[in-house]
Amino acid sequence: MLVDALAxxxxxPELAGSGPQMDALMHLHRxxxxxxDIMLPGEDGFSICRRLRAQHTIPIIMLTAVGEEVDRIIGIEIGADDYITKPFSTRELVARVRGLLRRASYGATASDRHTPLRFDGWRIDPVRRQVYDPQATRIAMTSAExxxxYVFCQNPGRILSREExxxxTHAGLAGPIERSVDVHISxxxxxxxxxxxxxxxxxxxxLGGYLFTATVEPA
Structure with missing residues (x-):
């Protein structure tokens, strides 16, 4: 049903019924x-999410029948970018997918006017969507992170509320709960x-939000 709706x-879309099937597809396609989905035969969705996030920056939406907030937070903490609780409408899922894809491609679509930035020895490249530490080692980050x-680097010394x-970050349609901002920042x-x-x-x-104190300059 979801494959048909996305198509x-x-x-x-490509459908995989288990972790090994997903691995095979990701080896063949980009x-x-x-x-x-959380509920899968063999390796569950939480484990797959951890494994994916250790290797890829690809955006991840998790699906589950569990409605507890703690499970949503766990999903975000292990690297998911968004979380949808069953039952949900296919229209909502499509909107979430489009919103998350828009966020993930934001840097690339605006690459003509964005240059890499540097702060406290760190380097952030908005075109390639990559972050490097002071030793020039690439640091894995989720799309939301x-x-x-990048928004903090564009607004150094300015207090930004969760709503801002x-x-x-174009997260309105993608729909992470407001508290998830705290998790991502952590x-x-x-x-x-x-x-x-x-x-x-x-x-x-x-009572204000967050403040990025670093001095930011073009890399």
Missing amino acids: KSGMQ FDLVIL FDLL LLRH RIRQKIEENPREPVLLKTVR
Whole structure:
């Protein structure tokens, strides 16, 4: 049903019934997005998501029949970009897919006016959507994490609310719950801060939002 709905929306979906089938397809084709069900035979969706995120920056939408918020947060914490609880309409799924694809391609579509940026030894490339640490090692980030970090680099020294961050990262249609911004930022801190428990670059402003304190300049 979902394959038919996506195909009718102009996409080219491929169906895999298990982790090994997905691996085989990804070895043969280049995909723009993964829709991942939690309940799968053998390796479950959470495990597959962790494994995918360790190897790829591809956007991931997770599907589950479990409606508990804690499960949605777990999905985001292990690297999912969005989370949809069953039952849902195919129209909602198509809207989420389009929104997430738009976010993931944002840097590439605007590549003519975007140049790499540097902060505190780090380098962020909005065209290739890649982040490098001060030792020039590429750091894996989800699509949502990259979008947020790039928005902070475009707005250094300015307090950004959660609502602004959702709007600037084109996340409205993709629909991550507002609290998921906190989870994504926590993951960013784990990657760019020397001590994530006492962040220096990405600070929380009580009742305000977040503040990126680094000096940003063209790379």
